[in-house]
Amino acid sequence: MTGLQNVLKQLSRLPGRLLAAVSGGKGVAGPTIPVLSSPPRHIDKAAILAMPPFAGLPLAAIEVVQTSEAAERACKVLAQAGTIGFDTESKPTFQKGEQSQGPHLIQLSTATQAFLFPVLDGSIAAPLRALLESEQVVKVGFDLRSDKAQMAANLALRCQGVQDLVPLFRKAGYRNTVGAVQAVALLFGQHYAKSKSVKMSNWATASLSVKQQRYAANDAYVALRAYLALANGHGAGSRRRS
Template sequence: MLEPILENRISKDFINTLPPLRFRGHIELINRPDQIRKATRHLRRHRVLGFDTESRPAFKKGESYPVSLIQLATPDTVYLFHLTHIEIDDRLAKILASKRIKKVGIALNNDLDKLSELRPMKAAGFVDLSRIASEKGIVQQGARSLAARYLHQRLIKSSQRTNWARRELTEKQKLYAATDAWVCLEIYFLLLADNRTYLPPTETDTCNENGEASIQ
């Protein structure tokens, strides 16, 4: 296991020197209702899942778009639920509402608010990695910084602002989305195994580079 980087601040220049991080397992695009049963059956076998969502980017003040993609990751498979084609059915909703199955992600408040707009449900079992990192004294709590700290690799964010509402996703979008959910799963276990308490932040440090509240 790699030792985490101990400095509380990791510079963007340093992160840019790291090798790119890519999910190398199986990516399953779920864009038909008949695919949901098999996917959710597999996901229910796991106690912890990586979680993320993607939405069409907003470029004007006040704009907001619904979630286009839900990503749920196991160690070797990431399921991409393409909400442009399917709805959140009862089987998927049960996973999102399950207290038994942990869903680990970063800066979750906005994701969960948007999901509740698509389907009213009481989401449960969500763990925000930003909160765990904050409790350890880590200032930079975003996915890119945590991936650099614990995996010594660079999370590529170039596809973040692409159109996730399109009917057909590109291979680059699929890989980006899968990596984003899977890396949360990897970081979760590494955070739990890290018994260090990091140095207190200086006055110039910020609490959360995402600007998001943490929930659990």
């Protein structure tokens, strides 16, 4: 039995209440979200740009996973975290009717480090597949419908234990759809800068640029930070009034 398999087996044996504490919520139903009596309005772009910058993870805390040994080690760390941030990136399509073959990158983050898993040949490492298909590890992210659909269609992977943040924000009383930039502004009063040119760059490459690494890692990291802030009722958004 590998280290990852042992961690997943141990998690599966946890009582429901203890697993909820480890994972940050009751299974994948999500944490108990405080409902705001007077939820904040959507923060406009100008106001967000005036906020102090969101630092995100430093480059030293980001690892591009290139070998099967590194994948096993990374997935063990992620499984032990219990709840992790999750996102994917795909090479953009520009031709009408062209179907994406993504995801070309899967990013997962703990509260202190992120791991980037390139998907270049239509397959993923066995430890990563086991982690993504495990119901014991909660994966949180923003609007994950297309991510899950792509993984099912192109990787024959049914991602389990997924918690989408969009309905959680609605449950808390936020009226508009909340993405990563808006979430950081609402919860932390900070500006999370996202480059459109990086978003539209080539993700189907074995050599990710520093900008690509930061972009991908911090999307997963922000998702986890937002989830934990919602669960704890913390952040600027919980104090701001419309």
